[in-house]
Amino acid sequence: MNTHDPIVGRYVYVQCEGKTYRTYYEENGEGIPLVCLHTAGTDGRQYRHQLCDPDITANFRVIVFDLPWHGKSLPPADFYLKEDEYKLTAKFYSDFIVAFCHALELKKPVILGCSMGGNVCLSLALRYEHEFLALIALEACDYSPGWWINPLHHPHIHGGEVVATSVFGLMSPESPDEYRWETWWYYAQGGPGVFKGDLYFYSVDSDHRDQVSKISGKLPMFFLTGEYDFACTPEMTERTAEKIKNAECIIFSGGHFPTSEDPVKFKEVISPVLRKVLALDPERRRERSGAFTTRSSLSSARAERPAANADGRRHIEL
Amino acid sequence: MSRYSTRKSFDLEWVEHWARRVNEDRILAVIGRFFTGKFVLGIDETDYLIEVSKGKIQRIAEGLAANDFGFDFALRAPSGSWAKFSQPIPPPMFNDIWAMAHPLHQHMRIEGNTLPFWQNLRALTHMLSLMRSA
Numbered sequence: 001m002n003t004h005d006p007i008v009g010r011y012v013y014v015q016c017e018g019k020t021y022r023t024y025y026e027e028n029g030e031g032i033p034l035v036c037l038h039t040a041g042t043d044g045r046q047y048r049h050q051l052c053d054p055d056i057t058a059n060f061r062v063i064v065f066d067l068p069w070h071g072k073s074l075p076p077a078d079f080y081l082k083e084d085e086y087k088l089t090a091k092f093y094s095d096f097i098v099a100f101c102h103a104l105e106l107k108k109p110v111i112l113g114c115s116m117g118g119n120v121c122l123s124l125a126l127r128y129e130h131e132f133l134a135l136i137a138l139e140a141c142d143y144s145p146g147w148w149i150n151p152l153h154h155p156h157i158h159g160g161e162v163v164a165t166s167v168f169g170l171m172s173p174e175s176p177d178e179y180r181w182e183t184w185w186y187y188a189q190g191g192p193g194v195f196k197g198d199l200y201f202y203s204v205d206s207d208h209r210d211q212v213s214k215i216s217g218k219l220p221m222f223f224l225t226g227e228y229d230f231a232c233t234p235e236m237t238e239r240t241a242e243k244i245k246n247a248e249c250i251i252f253s254g255g256h257f258p259t260s261e262d263p264v265k266f267k268e269v270i271s272p273v274l275r276k277v278l279a280l281d282p283e284r285r286r287e288r289s290g291a292f293t294t295r296s297s298l299s300s301a302r303a304e305r306p307a308a309n310a311d312g313r314r315h316i317e318l
Numbered sequence: 319m320s321r322y323s324t325r326k327s328f329d330l331e332w333v334e335h336w337a338r339r340v341n342e343d344r345i346l347a348v349i350g351r352f353f354t355g356k357f358v359l360g361i362d363e364t365d366y367l368i369e370v371s372k373g374k375i376q377r378i379a380e381g382l383a384a385n386d387f388g389f390d391f392a393l394r395a396p397s398g399s400w401a402k403f404s405q406p407i408p409p410p411m412f413n414d415i416w417a418m419a420h421p422l423h424q425h426m427r428i429e430g431n432t433l434p435f436w437q438n439l440r441a442l443t444h445m446l447s448l449m450r451s452a
Contacts, residue, residue, distance in 0.1 A: 146421040151436035158437070165440045169414020173407050228410045230417040 007051045009072075016099045017092060023100060024072035025065035029057025032133065032281055033109035035101060036064040037117025039139075039257065040088075040202055041163055041195025042186040043071025046114070049263035055271075059278055060110070065100055067093075069194050085153070086197035088116070090205045094123040098131055110277055114138040114259060115232070116198055118223075119206040125215045125244075126208075134220040134277050136270075139229050139256045141236035142208040142243070148200050153193040160188035163195045170256035172228040175265070183260045208240075217245025220280060222273050226254035248273075328361045328397050330380045337368070337375040339448050346373045346448075350441035355434050357442075358382070360394025360427075373441055391430035399425040404449040415446060 009026045026044055028051045036047045044064035051062050066073040069086060079086075097120065101109050110133050113121055118140025125135060152163055164187035171180045187195070215221075221244060225237035234251040241249035250269065252258070258266040340346060350373020359366040367386055369377040379386070393415060395403075402412035411423050416439075418426035428435055435442070 151432070154433075154436070156433060156437065161440045162436050165443055166416055168443065169417040173413050228413060230411050230414070230420055230423060233411070233422070 005048070005052050006057070007048070011072075012100070012103050014096065014099050014103045016096045019076050021068045021076070021096075022074060023065055023068065023103075025063055025100075025104075026051060027061060027063045028052065029060050029062045031059040031061055032277070032284055033101075033104075033106040034060040034062045035097070035106070035109045035111050036062065036259075037097065037111065037113030037120065038064070038067070038070065039115035039117060040198035041070070041190040043073075043189075045071070045186055046183070046257065046260040048260075049266075050259060053267065055267075056274065060274070063104065063106075063109075067096065069191055069197070075191070086193050088198045088201040088205070090120065090123045090201060093120050093201055094127055097124065098128050101131065108133040108281070110134045110136065112136040112138070113140070115140070115256060116202045116206070118232075119144065119202060119208075121221065122208040122212060122215070122240075123206070125219055125221060126211055129216060129219045132219060133280055134222070136222045136224070136273060136277070138224050138258060139226065139232050139237075140223060140240070141225075141232045142212045142240040144206070144232045144236070145203050147203040147231065148196065150196075152196040152199070159192050159195075160190070163190060164188040167256070170229055170231060171261045172226060172253065172255040174253075175255055175262040179261050179263065183257050186260070212240060212243045215244045217247070220277070221247040222276075223247060223249045224252065224258070224269060224273070225250075226252055226256060226258055228255040231256060328364075328400060330366070330378070333359065333366050333368075333378050333380075336449050337378050339451055340445050341374050343444075343448060346441060346444055349373070349444060350438070353438040353441040353445075355438070356386070356389040357435075358389050358392035358394070358430075360392055361400055362397050365392070365394075373445075389430060391428060391432055391435045393419075393426060393428060395426035400449075403446075406450050408450070415443065 006028045007026045008028065009024060011022050011024055014021045014023045036050065038044050038046050043066045047064045050056055051064060056062060069075045097111065111121060111124060118137035121135040121137040121140060122142060124132065151157055152166065153159060164184040167187055168184055171183065223237050223241045225232060225234050227234055238249055241247040252269045254265050255261050258269065353373045354371050356367060356369050359368055364380065365382050367379040367382055367389060368375055395418060399412060399418060402409055403418065411417055412425060415426060417423065419428045
């Protein structure tokens with residue numbers, strides 16, 4: 001008998017800054033849209049465990065797209081005519097995320113982004129506060145310098161190996177070897193100069209130090225950083241979160257790529273956050289006739305309901 | 319704290335012990351087969367010259383001399399940093415040479431010609447991780 005992951009992949013055409021981008025995305029689950037943003041130079045495979053987790057997909061429509069230039073999403077057709085190297089900017093990145101959400105007609109999605117995907121949450125909070133239900137920023141801070149460097153794109157240096165090895169130490173030595181090396185592999189597969197170009201955003205164009213205090217605090221924001229993250233240290237995240245009204249900050253014993261380097265540990269860390277996010281949207285909970293049962297309410301609910309709803313969808317056990 | 323946690327441990331004998339382990343490693347024979355060059359392992363004020371050929375360490379020397387004809391790059395750090403780096407489970411910010419050398423942290427200095435450093439980063443990272451073996 002064949003075994004499949006429940007993930008479905010498709011392409012959607014996204015308009016952004018006057019160009020059309022054929023954009024690959026994967027999804028699984030039903031409920032509140034949870035749009036996941038991969039880290040620099042890699043692609044949506046980093047979220048394969050969360051896409052397959054029935055406890056998450058019972059209440060969230062988990063969606064992961066590959067940013068243009070990454071994974072199965074192509075660069076713009078005229079990329080070979082560019083007169084500057086590839087550089088991701090805060091404006092394009094945040095505009096593209098919103099355009100993607102509009103292309104899929106998502107209503108008030110939650111953003112879960114890691115590293116540069118975490119840093120861009122600050123741009124989203126500043127520019128698109130009303131588009132989202134909540135922002136979950138993993139390994140994020142208001143300034144993460146030191147990564148926009150030439151060795152990451154140089155004709156005398158093997159791009160895949162140097163890019164992947166440069167990020168290997170960002171992971172916790174106690175994360176499982178299998179998953180750390182899978183993460184290394186993702187990095188080794190990026191297009192030439194894409195990791196470095198993303199790091200233009202990460203280390204240069206996402207300097208939000210003088211802007212974070214302008215974030216209103218009306219949009220719930222959660223910051224989570226692993227203690228082995230040497231690019232965005234726990235202290236850097238804490239200092240950022242302290243400047244944002246109502247932001248919550250969680251430091252955990254992990255590394256910079258929690259979704260892929262240690263998915264079991266990540267589930268422990270993210271579950272309480274997802275439970276809080278579920279509580280933010282009572283309307284959609286009602287729509288699903290109580291399907292968004294959380295662990296905290298399970299004890300009272302369990303006596304009256306079966307473990308699964310009539311449609312076979314499982315209750316959340318976060 | 320590991321047995322490598324004091325300055326006294328980081329002597330030529332310690333470097334030789336590590337170098338022999340490097341040369342027995344079967345992964346390095348593959349990923350390091352194009353790694354040929356000379357680098358300096360700097361521990362406090364002492365420079366150890368490491369000569370590498372096809373991923374194997376051919377020679378180590380305590381201190382630098384005119385006969386060496388120089389070196390490609392140097393990794394210099396206080397013994398306290400190497401002590402943390404060489405623990406079986408190194409603490410945050412000391413678990414990786416780029417982590418230690420990153421401008422945010424500066425627990426290690428990368429000096430000389432950094433091109434061969436970056437070119438051989440994968441083999442070098444594996445080579446140095448063998449300091450953690452029992």
